[in-house]
Amino acid sequence: MYISEFNYHNPDTLKEAIHLFNTHDDAAILAGGTDLLVEIKKGLRHHKNIISITSIDELKFIKEENHHIIIGAGVIHNDIIDSPLILSNLPALADALSKVGSDQVRNAGTIGGNLCTGAACCDSAPLLIALDASIEIVGASGIRVLSLKDFFVFNKIVKLSKGEILSKVIIPIPEAGTGLHYEKFGLREAAAVSVVSVAVMVLIKNNQCVKASVVIGAVAPTPLISGKATCIIIGKTVQELTLPSEILDQAGDAAADDSIPIDDIRGGAKYRKQILSVLTKRAIEKAVLSVK
């Protein structure tokens, strides 16, 4: 299929992009295009105006500021994966992003684009939500910051108003004793979207889990914090969170209980719940064992 005709805009500042986005009808932002151009090609989306943000250098940075790592929305997955700042502070994020598609997709696709697709199966969101990340959104009326967990409304629907651009992802640097892990299950080893995914954050102090977050992906209309699984692991010892463990069995079942999966071409709802239960146990144990 051919791409339908559109006007192509290529601003080199965020201010100009916001202006174009707010003064042109039927416009869409183009980052890596790995999602948008596929949808346009399939005839699922049509836009009169495409505003590329690929020439905007102010969206392409990774920096440390006030105990946070801040990533510009226009940074491609492979640059995050290879960043020394990410590898020393958030290696689990590099690991999660290495599971996105293929090398070609990771060389074009951006973190901002991944979040803005709003796909329940997107690979960056679960770990970022477990890390309590926020996002900065810029529009004609100014800048706002939103907790990432509140960004997702439904599958492919996010809280971006007309004319708004996601500009940064803001991630608190985990405190000492934090363990993180992301597990993804797809139908192939590479270039497969998640059928089920789980991200886990645990904070271990004096051999005990004092804080946690279990976030499940691709098993509900949005990435979701499993409140039940999270409650079960808080207060437990490292031994209780190491397989084989009744507590981990309970946490796995609790995550499955919190999920609302669909039946689709990649897997049935019952199958997804079973995989989620196994993946949750594994992700919790690996997060606990990753604590240095």
Ligand SMILES: Cc1cc2nc3c(=O)[nH]c(=O)nc-3n(C[C@H](O)[C@H](O)[C@H](O)COP(=O)(O)OP(=O)(O)OC[C@H]3O[C@@H](n4cnc5c(N)ncnc54)[C@H](O)[C@@H]3O)c2cc1C
């Ligand atoms: C073969 C293949 C395999 C894939 N595998 C995976 C996978 O395993 N895991 C996964 O998570 N994804 C996967 N994807 C989906 C996609 O590649 C990723 O989600 C990618 O990160 C999208 O980023 P992008 O920069 O290409 O976004 P684009 O395609 O440029 O944009 C995606 C959407 O977000 C909007 N947008 C982009 N940036 C912004 C911004 N800064 N502010 C506001 N709106 C914005 C666009 O208007 C569009 O609606 C795959 C895609 C392909 C083609």
